[in-house]
Amino acid sequence: MEKQTDSIKNNILEEIKSGKIKMRPKIYFWVKLVFFIFLVAILFLVSVFLISFILFVLNISGGWFLTRFGWGGIKSLFLSLPWLLILIALIFVFLVEVIISSFGFTYRRPLVYSLAGLMVFAVICGILVHKTSFHQNLLLSAEGENLSIFGQFYLNYSRMQFPGTQTGVVSSLSDEIIEIREPNGHLLRILVPPGTPLPPGLKMENNGEIEKQIEKDDVIMIKGGKIEKVDKDSPCYEYHQRQNKKK
16 A cells, blocks of 8 residues: 555656646645636526516516416417526526636536536525516616616517517406507507407406406506406506606
8 A cells, every 4th residue: 555655646746747747736726726716606696686576577477477377378479488588597597606626526427417406506596686686776777778788678578579468557458448558658459359258347247346447547468359457466567557647
């Protein structure tokens, strides 16, 4: 054992003398470690930011309400997802995993398991950030023209459009026509087809009570002849009402 140890030492010394192995001061490894930790933190934080932002814009634009329209709504939501942002977030999470793996922290785990665990953790962090007022405050700053760098980024994504779908505040309505104002200020006149699931006016419910379905200043989403009223406690409702007041 001693002979083997001496042989290894001699081989290492020979490699150093030949220049194949270079001696590095300890500060070099500390700087390298700090740099990689900083890089991992930046990449992970950006991925969490993007994930939380995607959830935010889907809430603001009413994307989640598309699921109420059945398969057609789910298809529209899928096609309208911000795939570029999703791809960037996935790439950043993958880079974090590659950097961490290079330090041997996850060498005993299969890459797919480690990557999946890291992705789940990033999504959980994104959900937690989404639950705060972080993105809402930035959007308000963008609307007030107080966010110079990412202002247009927030404004563009908050006005996401979905194929074959109109969303806006009810300006006027009758038995045959509903007029809505979209966030961009455009007024749309929608012809209400006979037998629409949520017609304007009164509707008798199963328990015998009469509920007002659609009225002026409600926020509604229309797709394929079906109308869904956006909940008043929804960020989508607040966003459309705020945009409507500006117009």
